[in-house]
Amino acid sequence: MPKIKHIALTTQNPDKVAAFYKEAFDMQEVRRSPNGAVFLTDGYINLAILNWKTAKDADVGVNGPNFSGIHHFGFEVDTLEETAEKLEKVQAQRLSQRDGM
Template structure:
């Protein structure tokens, strides 16, 4: 079974958002991000990698003022099998500007991104996100 291990939330104020989530829930900050695509933070609750990002380009077609769920990511040891199921169910490959995601060891992970039911965007990855149980075990 694939497990949700990443959630990206679009926010207008990542600095206030990170303080809210850290104070309200005790989430741990992993790192700060500021590049040509987005500015924000990565947090963890120990199981899920949470991105709080102010996007610099409209990646969803909802405008730069959009706040809320941007996409989620699932981790599975059988990414190929999961992708086959996604495609068979009518999911479509989705390419955006966030093709490469750096991880702590300096390497990059390229999740397969899809647009699924009702246009929701998600990643299917066979490499875990930092701050997740699977990443910590590796």
């Protein structure tokens, strides 16, 4: 069965976003590109954190220049409670609430 191996997102500050994922989810940095992109992995999924795209970029995308983010993605975790504590510690913002979570 196919598995997701790569998720790319754009942001104004790749270093800050990479630091969040390294601290919150223990992701490892694989490399950095000369243009400021940071590439992380958890050993299964690779996360490319790219600089904002501008109108000058060929791959600006359907959301236009200076768009930050992707639609959604998920992490499978051992325990929700431990992860919730870790996310609070790094000041993650909860975007939705489910019963018991």
